[in-house]
Amino acid sequence: VQGGQPGDLSQAINHQDRLERALRQQIQRERRSLESGLAVLASIGSTSPFIGLFGTVWGIMEALKGISAAGSASLETVAGPIGAALIATGVGIAVAVPAVLVYNYFLRSLKLTAADLDDFAHDFYLLAQKSAFKLIVNPAPARATGAVKEAS
Known part of the structure; x- marks a missing residue:
């Protein structure tokens, strides 16, 4: 390991790559979370017309059976099953x-x-790049807390 104690991994960590990877992974987690119900909606939207068509075919088959059993294609024989078929559609x-x-x-x-x-990830990455990927702790809150303790 360069410039550190043996076993000291702090010098070997590439903060730039780690930040980029963490941002990419979090975006993917958020996308998966947001996409969770879309497959069900897509399935319903794409299959329901076919289910309606199946009901239409079924109704027409019933109408043809009724015509066959009655021996005539009267309005009474055909209207009920065709109406049900159209409702399914x-x-x-x-x-x-x-x-x-x-x-x-x-x-x-x-x-x-x-x-x-x-x-956001791009902007955050640029900000981190400007600070050379170092964590800058704002000491102001610590002083404010210390000042409150001293005043008490």
Whole structure:
């Protein structure tokens, strides 16, 4: 080890790399935390139209079975199952649209927050670089505390 006692790691620590790594890791932790519910919203938004479509196909199959059993395609035979099929489609769309809108809102918010965190990390890194990555302790609070003790 250069310039220190054997086993003294303080000289071997690169404070610049450690700070940069710590900032990067914290930003990643914050991103993971903010992204936690987005996968569920994306899944709901993308699968609910297909579930509605499945209900539509099911309703049409029921309508065709009714036509087959009745032997005629009268309005009474077809209207009930087709109406149910259209309700399934409507519900699928009614679930998908808000889920996609909310997903897009939170994704945009996540991107803005990530950009703010990156800006903060960059500014903090520059400040640390100006002080040569040394911790500067402000002695003013210690003096104020000592002054209060002396006055008591």
